[in-house]
Amino acid sequence: KAGVTQTPRYLIKTRGQQVTLSCSPISGHRSVSWYQQTPGQGLQFLFEYFSETQRNKGNFPGRFSGRQFSNSRSEMNVSTLELGDSALYLCASSLAGIESLQYNEQFFGPGTRLTVL
């Protein structure tokens, strides 16, 4: 069974640009969550999608957005990039989402490392 895949693995952008990251969940998983990992702030929850609907959103500015498609694949977009957006962006998928983590497991992808110059 294939794991969670994220593309691209590495990305370099300049300030002011926008970027789109992609996540393909494990087959059959309907929930996709995104996290930002930085040395200073650690791992922070960005948002969760379930069956194409945003179920929850973390405390990030509106420049961060996402969506989920009918095949459960998800994308996140960051507009008007800032230096502080440099981070490892992790995607995780699960069968039923964070509200049901007592019954299922969230599987993480390897991440996309975004560098903003």
Place this chain on the structure above:
Amino acid sequence: AQSVTQLGSHVSVSEGALVLLRCNYSSSVPPYLFWYVQYPNQGLQLLLKYTSAATLVKGINGFEAEFKKSETSFHLTKPSAHMSDAAEYFCAVTLFMDTGRRALTFGSGTRLQVQP
């Protein structure tokens, strides 16, 4: 305020020694608790989780954790460290956000070094 705290950003042990990584949480309702491990250039892998069943939880690779409600702790232990255990470990807790929904909140992480 709801939070999760990992004491010690770096822990160094000798191979064969006991591993103890500390995690304390603050939550207004009983949370679900998790330990994840992250190897360099990889995502997170679940080691174990507590979901209100047995308070002593056994996970993969010989790790276990004990939920102590009175101490609001969920410390991770392994009796005998192996070189392959060197990695970063994250404690995570499901906490309710202002949205009224749970989110997975992570501690700041503990980097475990294993000395030969």
